Amino acid sequence: MTIQLKLTQVLFACFLLFxxxxxxxxxxxxxxxxxxxxxxxxxxxxxxxxxxxxxDGRLVACFIRxxxxxxxxxxxxxxxxxxxxxxxxxxxxxxNSEFLVMQRPELTRIKDxxxxxxxxxxxxxxxxxxxSGNYHEFNYGPVKDSKGNQFIALNTASQGGSVKPEIRxxxxxxxxxxxxxxYEMYSVVPFxxxxxxxxxxxxxxxxxxxxxxxxxxxxxxxxxxxFVTDNQSDWVETSTLYHVRxxxxxxxxxxxxxxxxxxxxxxxxxxxxxxxxxxxxxxVLFPQGIMANSPSQPLCDVTEGKFGPFxxxxxxxxxxxxxxxxxxxxxxxxELQGACIPFIDGNGLRRGNNRLAFAPDGxxxxxxxxxxxxxxxxxxxxxxNGDLPNDxxxxxxxxxxxxxxxxxxxKKATALNPENYKFRHYYYKYQRKPKNQGADTSVQQDIQxxxxxxxxxxxxxxxxxxxxxxxxxxYVYELKLGNITNTKAEPLTNKLICYxxxxxxx
Amino acid sequence: MMHNLKAAICxxxxxxxxxxxxxxxxxxxxxxxxxxxxxxxxxxxxxxxxEQIKILLNNMDDMSHNFLITKPGKRLDIxxxxxxxxxxxxxxxxxxxxxDVLWSVPVISANQSTSLSFTSPSVPGAYPYxxxxxxxxxxxxxxxxxxxxxxxxxxxxxxxxxxxxxAEKLLSINSNSSMDHEKITLQAQHPxxxxxxxxxxxxxxDAGPAAIAVSLPNDLSYCWDAGxxxxxxxxxxxxxxxxxxxxxxxxxxxxxxxxxxxxxxTLYPILxxxxxxxxxxxxxxxxxxxxxxxxxxxxxxxxVFELIIPRDDGKGLVRKFRIPEAKDNVWFTCNTESxxxxxEVSAGTWINGKLKLSADDAKSFSVNMLNYxxxxxxxxxx
Numbered sequence: 001m002t003i004q005l006k007l008t009q010v011l012f013a014c015f016l017l018f019x020x021x022x023x024x025x026x027x028x029x030x031x032x033x034x035x036x037x038x039x040x041x042x043x044x045x046x047x048x049x050x051x052x053x054x055x056d057g058r059l060v061a062c063f064i065r066x067x068x069x070x071x072x073x074x075x076x077x078x079x080x081x082x083x084x085x086x087x088x089x090x091x092x093x094x095x096n097s098e099f100l101v102m103q104r105p106e107l108t109r110i111k112d113x114x115x116x117x118x119x120x121x122x123x124x125x126x127x128x129x130x131x132s133g134n135y136h137e138f139n140y141g142p143v144k145d146s147k148g149n150q151f152i153a154l155n156t157a158s159q160g161g162s163v164k165p166e167i168r169x170x171x172x173x174x175x176x177x178x179x180x181x182x183y184e185m186y187s188v189v190p191f192x193x194x195x196x197x198x199x200x201x202x203x204x205x206x207x208x209x210x211x212x213x214x215x216x217x218x219x220x221x222x223x224x225x226x227f228v229t230d231n232q233s234d235w236v237e238t239s240t241l242y243h244v245r246x247x248x249x250x251x252x253x254x255x256x257x258x259x260x261x262x263x264x265x266x267x268x269x270x271x272x273x274x275x276x277x278x279x280x281x282x283x284v285l286f287p288q289g290i291m292a293n294s295p296s297q298p299l300c301d302v303t304e305g306k307f308g309p310f311x312x313x314x315x316x317x318x319x320x321x322x323x324x325x326x327x328x329x330x331x332x333x334x335e336l337q338g339a340c341i342p343f344i345d346g347n348g349l350r351r352g353n354n355r356l357a358f359a360p361d362g363x364x365x366x367x368x369x370x371x372x373x374x375x376x377x378x379x380x381x382x383x384x385n386g387d388l389p390n391d392x393x394x395x396x397x398x399x400x401x402x403x404x405x406x407x408x409x410x411k412k413a414t415a416l417n418p419e420n421y422k423f424r425h426y427y428y429k430y431q432r433k434p435k436n437q438g439a440d441t442s443v444q445q446d447i448q449x450x451x452x453x454x455x456x457x458x459x460x461x462x463x464x465x466x467x468x469x470x471x472x473x474x475y476v477y478e479l480k481l482g483n484i485t486n487t488k489a490e491p492l493t494n495k496l497i498c499y500x501x502x503x504x505x506x
Numbered sequence: 507m508m509h510n511l512k513a514a515i516c517x518x519x520x521x522x523x524x525x526x527x528x529x530x531x532x533x534x535x536x537x538x539x540x541x542x543x544x545x546x547x548x549x550x551x552x553x554x555x556x557e558q559i560k561i562l563l564n565n566m567d568d569m570s571h572n573f574l575i576t577k578p579g580k581r582l583d584i585x586x587x588x589x590x591x592x593x594x595x596x597x598x599x600x601x602x603x604x605x606d607v608l609w610s611v612p613v614i615s616a617n618q619s620t621s622l623s624f625t626s627p628s629v630p631g632a633y634p635y636x637x638x639x640x641x642x643x644x645x646x647x648x649x650x651x652x653x654x655x656x657x658x659x660x661x662x663x664x665x666x667x668x669x670x671x672x673a674e675k676l677l678s679i680n681s682n683s684s685m686d687h688e689k690i691t692l693q694a695q696h697p698x699x700x701x702x703x704x705x706x707x708x709x710x711x712d713a714g715p716a717a718i719a720v721s722l723p724n725d726l727s728y729c730w731d732a733g734x735x736x737x738x739x740x741x742x743x744x745x746x747x748x749x750x751x752x753x754x755x756x757x758x759x760x761x762x763x764x765x766x767x768x769x770x771x772t773l774y775p776i777l778x779x780x781x782x783x784x785x786x787x788x789x790x791x792x793x794x795x796x797x798x799x800x801x802x803x804x805x806x807x808x809x810v811f812e813l814i815i816p817r818d819d820g821k822g823l824v825r826k827f828r829i830p831e832a833k834d835n836v837w838f839t840c841n842t843e844s845x846x847x848x849x850e851v852s853a854g855t856w857i858n859g860k861l862k863l864s865a866d867d868a869k870s871f872s873v874n875m876l877n878y879x880x881x882x883x884x885x886x887x888x
Contacts, residue, residue: 043697122799289591374645
């Protein structure tokens with residue numbers, strides 16, 4: 001039956017907005033990359049929750065006030081696609097006219113079925129998780145594995161917020177402890193603090209991994225490993241990148257109430273050593289105040305060189321400063337671990353770097369957000385200019401130290417000068433937050449300088465092998481490089497790199 | 507009119523400022539709290555040159571904060587210098603060594619307080635105060651005006667305070683004024699003009715967290731709950747104000763603009779087969795039909811479609827249902843206790859307050875609700 005409406009209908013008019021890219025903010029140091037700002041339409045609060053590219057090369061973006069807009073890079077035009085979504089924080093492209101969007105109440109399939117360029121069908125894909133109404137219960141993802149399984153991450157609730165009189169899901173107050181003075185995120189509705197898996201053709205989520213606090217970013221590497229970042233605070237002494245595998249627990253205890261085998265009681269009051277034994281450590285730690293305070297989405301460089309020499313490595317957005325971090329991983333004793341290094345630092349980049357996407361031309365697009373925190377808004381684009389950057393390509397653990405590989409041949413004299421390698425090690429305690437400690441307090445333990453006792457350089461002058469006085473598992477090895485230059489006497493772009501040493505080479 | 511408003515703003519700001527300031531034995535005491543959302547509760551105040559000042563600083567936030575007063579125009583430089591301290595930040599309390607830092611208070615934890623005493627500068631000017639913990643300083647700041655006359659600039663255009671606080675003041679002035687709120691032009695909320703019907707999925711009062719607010723023509727709006735799959739309430743006179751929600755970082759609902767004229771407390775509006783069994787309900791989504799959402803959900807696995815439109819005369823709503831695969835009797839329940847509503851249904855028979863429909867009738871039926879509170883409301887529109 002056709003529905004007849006007598007009222008005059010006014011469709012959201014398609015609108016075209018003309019904009020232009022601002023001139024590139026070229027940086028004197030980082031000649032290899034430039035940051036360009038994409039103009040967004042007037043009236044748009046461009047706090048970006050998701051970014052992705054369509055098969056036809058256009059960009060789709062979702063914004064915190066519920067809009068989905070599509071941008072045509074060739075013409076710099078924006079066009080409205082959908083409205084009314086509830087804090088969308090992730091978007092995945094199905095086709096040129098169909099997207100999956102992670103919004104607060106559900107994962108939704110949004111389609112334009114009549115070809116007018118505007119969405120007309122909003123299908124629930126899954127809403128099989130709880131919502132207490134706490135403002136901090138953000139949802140992230142989805143990301144898809146090679147078998148078509150989707151993965152999403154569910155944020156815990158903030159002590160700074162309450163729950164609504166009506167909730168979705170069963171309330172379990174064991175997911176929260178009310179000890180005064182202890183700042184702690186909580187999980188009182190199902191699967192808060194979990195990464196969930198959705199098998200194609202189903203609407204029921206499967207609990208996949210637990211122990212997350214604020215996992216604002218999921219991504220796969222080229223081998224299909226799933227990575228999720230987490231944000232520093234209670235139980236997460238410094239921000240992390242986890243290699244996420246099924247059934248594992250990553251350290252924030254609140255989520256454990258939803259584990260089917262949970263023994264009962266409040267997880268945050270469990271003996272610390274029990275929790276510590278259960279948990280899987282981060283593949284990479286981002287030292288707070290040094291590397292990143294609020295890492296967001298990890299995105300693998302799938303451009304096969306179009307974006308420079310870091311193919312296969314991960315880029316991770318940082319919210320608190322004008323930075324994108326680069327992550328390099330290696331397998332040591334069966335587990336992934338590795339190093340993080342600034343990639344873009346300043347150079348016209350804004351703060352609030354929340355979402356990343358590679359365009360078909362190999363440029364990296366960055367969506368920014370603040371939403372009450374110290375970020376920014378808008379969309380920028382990082383372009384590889386074709387000049388090889390002068391940077392660290394990889395940092396790898398050896399039996400007695402580290403191998404640094406550089407993108408360019410370096411000057412032997414600078415490479416062999418021990419003054420150019422300042423190593424410190426420190427670790428972060430796994431602990432419940434002490435009473436009355438600020439939510440963003442992060443303490444490095446046992447900070448010590450570690451001496452480099454031997455330096456060798458390879459024949460092609462691209463690799464330096466450093467012998468260390470000592471190597472201790474469980475520590476971050478932070479290296480500050482001095483005036484190492486390439487053969488043209490140009491300095492390195494980034495001189496700070498932190499290696500998370502979970503395991504020694506057996 | 508504009509001049510009066512501006513004068514009102516100045517006077518309002520003046521009082522706002524001085525309610526925090528009290529003289530004690532020639533020492534002026536100023537109370538400032540760090541509050542959630544990385545803000546100071548007091549974003550500006552005025553003192554005289556060479557005055558004895560005591561700032562009582564209270565950290566009511568869940569994060570740690572410090573407090574620095576800088577030379578005029580130096581806030582951002584100091585914030586960036588604090589960022590560059592990197593790992594030395596914590597031990598230095600994120601206070602960079604710089605002649606541009608006039609006074610500073612080391613990091614204080616949540617729920618702690620401290621004080622800072624100093625003599626105000628002899629040179630008049632706008633002296634910023636800021637928390638320089640990484641990430642905070644870009645939004646968590648305020649300004650101490652040093653002047654002999656104590657007059658503060660218009661807060662709405664005061665570039666020395668965070669933009670969000672200028673807008674906030676603008677909103678509070680608007681809502682305090684006697685002007686009709688419809689006439690107030692706020693900043694554009696979207697890159698397009700919203701024309702009814704349109705919707706927001708957003709937190710609403712008296713609804714589950716998966717609420718949908720729908721704006722209809724004729725100045726009518728309703729809330730539909732996508733958690734429990736039911737119509738919750740309707741209101742007239744406006745739609746929703748999302749200002750507080752869109753600031754982020756707070757537990758708030760969209761503010762209903764207007765007056766709620768109808769509520770439905772029916773837990774299961776549609777029952778299929780036996781009317782006394784608790785059904786299994788699942789939300790499946792919605793389609794936009796000329797902008798109107800037609801909700802789709804299942805009751806015991808059977809597809810139900812519900813479309814809500816205004817009556818032609820605007821004096822109530824019409825709920826249109828489709829249950830194309832109905833094979834059994836269907837029962838519809840609504841809030842029939844409400845005496846001011848007249849229900850007119852296209853099919854079915856009322857039995858003890860429940861509408862019984864045959865499978866054939868249930869394929870498409872409508873419930874037209876004439877609401878007398880709207881009929882008798884003679885308030886002029888616009």
